[in-house]
Amino acid sequence: MAKLGKNAQNEQEGKETVEFFKDLDREALNTERFLEKYSKPIGIVFGVLILGVLGFFAYKQFVVAPQNAEAVKSFLAAQKNLTEGKDKEALGGKSAANPGFLGTANEYSSTNIGKLSAYNAGLLKFKEGKFQEAYDLLDKFSSDNKTMVAMKFGAMADAKSGLNKNDEALQLLDKAASASSDPYTTYYFTRKAGILALGLKKNADAKKYFATIDEKYQDYDNGMSDSYIEMTKYY
Numbered sequence: 001m002a003k004l005g006k007n008a009q010n011e012q013e014g015k016e017t018v019e020f021f022k023d024l025d026r027e028a029l030n031t032e033r034f035l036e037k038y039s040k041p042i043g044i045v046f047g048v049l050i051l052g053v054l055g056f057f058a059y060k061q062f063v064v065a066p067q068n069a070e071a072v073k074s075f076l077a078a079q080k081n082l083t084e085g086k087d088k089e090a091l092g093g094k095s096a097a098n099p100g101f102l103g104t105a106n107e108y109s110s111t112n113i114g115k116l117s118a119y120n121a122g123l124l125k126f127k128e129g130k131f132q133e134a135y136d137l138l139d140k141f142s143s144d145n146k147t148m149v150a151m152k153f154g155a156m157a158d159a160k161s162g163l164n165k166n167d168e169a170l171q172l173l174d175k176a177a178s179a180s181s182d183p184y185t186t187y188y189f190t191r192k193a194g195i196l197a198l199g200l201k202k203n204a205d206a207k208k209y210f211a212t213i214d215e216k217y218q219d220y221d222n223g224m225s226d227s228y229i230e231m232t233k234y235y
Contacts, residue, residue, distance in 0.1 A: 074108070091121060105137065119148075131159045134159045154192070211225075
């Protein structure tokens with residue numbers, strides 16, 4: 001194909017530039033018409049978004065922050081009673097004057113302190129032998145701390161054992177053993193799961209738990225896992 005002359009090439013480029021700007025003008029006009037037509041709905045959407053953002057920050061400042069402060073006060077009062085050996089006062093929940101862990105957990109369930117209060121209340125209920133109440137309270141606890149989550153599952157397993165639901169307890173101990181990356185926590189609940197499995201005559205499961213200890217956690221076990229593995233053969 002013959003090349004265009006210089007003048008013809010410039011003329012072609014000029015036409016292309018004109019067409020390009022015409023396209024831009026058409027797009028701008030279409031955008032203006034779109035905005036004119038839908039300005040009201042768009043304004044409503046942006047208004048809702050802005051109100052949502054403002055509402056979120058208002059909620060955090062005027063609702064969550066005061067709640068957290070009150071929850072901390074209640075928690076510390078309950079913790080003081082617990083430290084002094086006053087378990088019933090620490091548990092509380094019977095009057096507004098002394099909410100204790102139970103009242104704090106119920107009143108401030110959405111806060112971290114409220115969730116920690118549920119955990120402590122669950123442990124106190126377990127101590128009283130009220131295993132189902134203990135389980136339900138412990139189940140309300142959540143945390144980013146994986147070791148605390150492991151402790152929660154372990155305590156829930158104890159509550160299930162108290163209710164003679166040992167198969168469910170074993171499942172919870174399995175969760176406890178895998179919840180944390182802390183080696184001693186993992187060892188502790190793996191060993192506990194192995195002993196429970198042995199008691200349930202689930203020797204294959206018990207051997208699996210003790211073999212894991214023998215392979216990974218000998219530093220904590222003092223060689224006891226070997227004895228338990230032998231027990232799975234005859235017990």
